[in-house]
Amino acid sequence: MTTRAVISGGGDPDHDLVDRVLGGDRQAFASLLARHQKKIFNFMYRMVGERGAAEDLTQEVFLKVYEALPGFRKAARFSTWLYRIAHNHCLNALKGRGREIAVSALTKEPANGNPVTALADPSASPEERLEQQELQAVVQEKLAELTPEHRAVLVLRDIQGLSYDEIATALELEDGTVRSRLHRARMELKERLRGYLEL
Template sequence: METSDATLIDRARTGDRRALDELLTRHQRRVYRFGLKMCRDPEDAKDILQETLLAAARTVKDFRGASSVSTWMYTIARSFCIKKRRRSKFAPAEETSLDQREPGAEARQVADPGRTPDESLAGRQIEQALETAIGRLDPMYREVLVLRDVEGLSAPEVAEVMGLSVEAVKSRLHRARVAVREALVPLLGIPEAPAAAAPEAAPAARPAAPSGPDVTCPDIVQLFSRHLEGEISANVCADMEKHLAGCPACQSRCDSLQRTLALCKAAPMPEVPAKVQASVRQAIKKFVELHS
């Protein structure tokens, strides 16, 4: 059986270097993916990974288990991402999709033998559109979506990482989900009737404005997102289900949100470049030797 994070932390705190190496190796790919999605640049993501793992090695003795190891690691990584963003505030507003720049992206684009060429092309287009839509979110919305729907943290864990209330996290999350779903709708192949009630302004302010609102329909996408987070009462939930049963347009919107969130969850886990892994190990080795 795999050694638990808690056990590895306990051993690492006593100076067990092997346990520390295993712990950092276990989490490095998720930290790297978080850095890629937040910084939108592979070189910055490499820096984020190295700085995060070295900071974790330096402070592991102070970790008391008040939060999960993943929450602790994302909190460290986020602080370095913020520093990177501040130094890069004059970067171009339009960013190239990571699928076009990330080392190893070509390997992920090899045709799936279980798909037809058309299906493989459509899959790559959707993956690239998702990456672009997430990248165009304002950072405060991108963070909650990436942590919650890509990395799989709970809303309370995301709140801890970001230093926000759970309510604030969920408010940002719903708006981010609406924006990303709207960007993907044309590629999802799910029939989309004219939008119902006009939704809140999308945080990225990029998707086209919906047309032909039907005032008899609720803002079903945001309502469904709130349902997924357990925010609506049983009575409201029953009313929503009743409405969906008789409204194919709203049902298609909920289906497209579910598909969008499934795509977020299935985001590829990048391999950490060998040179980066070697650099991190060397830095940690030097630190351990100086403090042993």
């Protein structure tokens, strides 16, 4: 039995919103958007490394979701189906538009405008905060050096916290494939970060 069959969409509160959207309720779509846009935008941001590109891709994904909603069969959670569309759209965009990440742009953003560094530990000293900013920028840069497939599984598991089952459904992979791919991605990122991690 595949992992996709294990995932059940029963009891998903989003299903009621989906029904309402299909009935023409635009407010219900606004509710779906409010519930999920932050996750999808962050997924896109970690995948492409640019806020503008992430914003464009997030917008395209939700428009695609809106059009594809009649085909959503509720066999899985809405969020998982949404991640699947977002992942496929992102991979197509990276391949088709040559949007491989230019992470260096992140480090050029001002500190107060950098969404990552702005969330650094407020109790840290200015020197520690600067160090955290630099380290997070390095993580994003090294993340961008991975293949999109390895990057996606790291983002979904270690940054967004999805379960193996949800990742398997979203990426349309077997459960064992997810685990092995996640391990290889972590080991590869560890090697790329080795110089920054060793004390």
